Amino acid sequence: MQENFYRAVYEAVRRIPAGKVATYGQIAMLAGSPRASRIVGGALHRNPDPGNTPCHRVVFRDGSLAPGFAFGGPGAQRALLEAEGVTFLPDGRVDMARHLWSGEDETL
Numbered sequence: 001m002q003e004n005f006y007r008a009v010y011e012a013v014r015r016i017p018a019g020k021v022a023t024y025g026q027i028a029m030l031a032g033s034p035r036a037s038r039i040v041g042g043a044l045h046r047n048p049d050p051g052n053t054p055c056h057r058v059v060f061r062d063g064s065l066a067p068g069f070a071f072g073g074p075g076a077q078r079a080l081l082e083a084e085g086v087t088f089l090p091d092g093r094v095d096m097a098r099h100l101w102s103g104e105d106e107t108l
Helices: 002-014 024-032 035-045 072-083
Strands: none
Touching: 002 024, 002 035, 035 072
């Protein structure tokens, strides 16, 4: 069961376009378990294919970055997002008004 949920998480994360972010809660909902946002974090920490599953695009609902970003810390997460054009508020959170993904396939 957990393996299927993880697979659904990775599929959902791969749909987030560059320049957009999604929340852990959004990914949990798209993966079929709306109350499993913490488990989404665990799945992303174990991401077996970081080159194709852009877990850096998943943030907390207030735009905060993961304090222990699995692939180099929050500085690396921010750098990856900035390289895609994601902008940040003065307090270091992602500008969610500009970059929150709607959950639909989008092209930039």
